[in-house]
Amino acid sequence: MYKKLTLGCLSILLSANLAFALNEPHEVKVLESINSGAYTYLKVEEKGEQYWAAITKTPIKVDSVITIKEQVWMKDFKSKTLNKTFDKILFAEFPKKGISGVDNIHSIHGDMIKKKQKQTMKPNPKFNENIVIANGSPIKTNISEIFSNKDKFKNKNVEIQGRVLQVSNKVMGNTWVKIYDGKEAVIFRSPNEDEKVSIGKKVKVVGTINTNVDYGFGYAYEVIGVNGKFEVLN
Structure with a gap:
């Protein structure tokens, strides 16, 4: 759903309930990782700024440095599974090794697309x-x-x-x-x-x-x- 905005535009992003981006990459250090429901919630640090991000449920180690692709910022998002409301949170894609660059709805789509390159699939x-x-x-x-x-x-x-x-x-x-x-x-x-x-x-x-x-x-x-x-x- 959205057009490229950088993290430096955070004040603009938070003027509405959400803002859109097109796969803007963010290299972040993971400070905290929580698996809940269909998502992994990550407290991350990027260039001295700390914020929360959510990706499709994936094991992520604390202190690891990863690159996530920006999809949408949301304000006052309540996670029912965590029973926690985030003032702001970035929903992002975490491109897994081997399928980087594939725009997926689910990571499994990327695996299927990669496989399709090798064989004809009906x-x-x-x-x-x-x-x-x-x-x-x-x-x-x-x-x-x-x-x-x-x-x-x-x-x-x-x-x-x-x-x-x-x-x-x-x-x-x-x-x-x-x-x-x-x-x-x-x-x-x-x-x-x-x-x-x-x-x-x-x-x-x-x-x-x-x-x-x-x-x-x-x-x-x-x-x-x-x-x-x-x-x-x-």
Whole structure:
């Protein structure tokens, strides 16, 4: 979902609930590392500045020096699993050895993309098993409402708007797009593996909400949108 801003722009970033960036690298020293839920929370130091960052759950040793890629700064973010509110926190990608430079939604996507370079891979039919595609007009709503009322929206068509946070094209015959509506983020899968959406763009997406889906290979979701059709708004 966002355009490049450096750490030096922190005062500007904190004037809103969030600000966006495109893979701005930060070399940081890890002062504290906490695994909780789907994330690893890191207290880091960069050029004398200390702040918190969150990456996809990964073992990180204290005192190690790592490079993380900036995705989005958030203000007053509450971690339910930690029962802690961060005044400010950077959500970032930690490129793992061997897949650096791959823009992933999940690190496993990078592994799949790397493998695809070595062999021809057909879309895995597991992604399409047990997927319900609804009929009828979509319900206009937002991501927070969907998460709060999963049973209401299960197997229903919805229309939501938000900004693109992450994009993974050509992943097992799909494009995976994570969008953010100001409060929550959710992934919508498009059957078009060449979906033309870019990080930072505001989009409208129509698709079917599936809940408690486990495709295997680490792809498990409390809520996910499938058969997404995207329209770039600006």
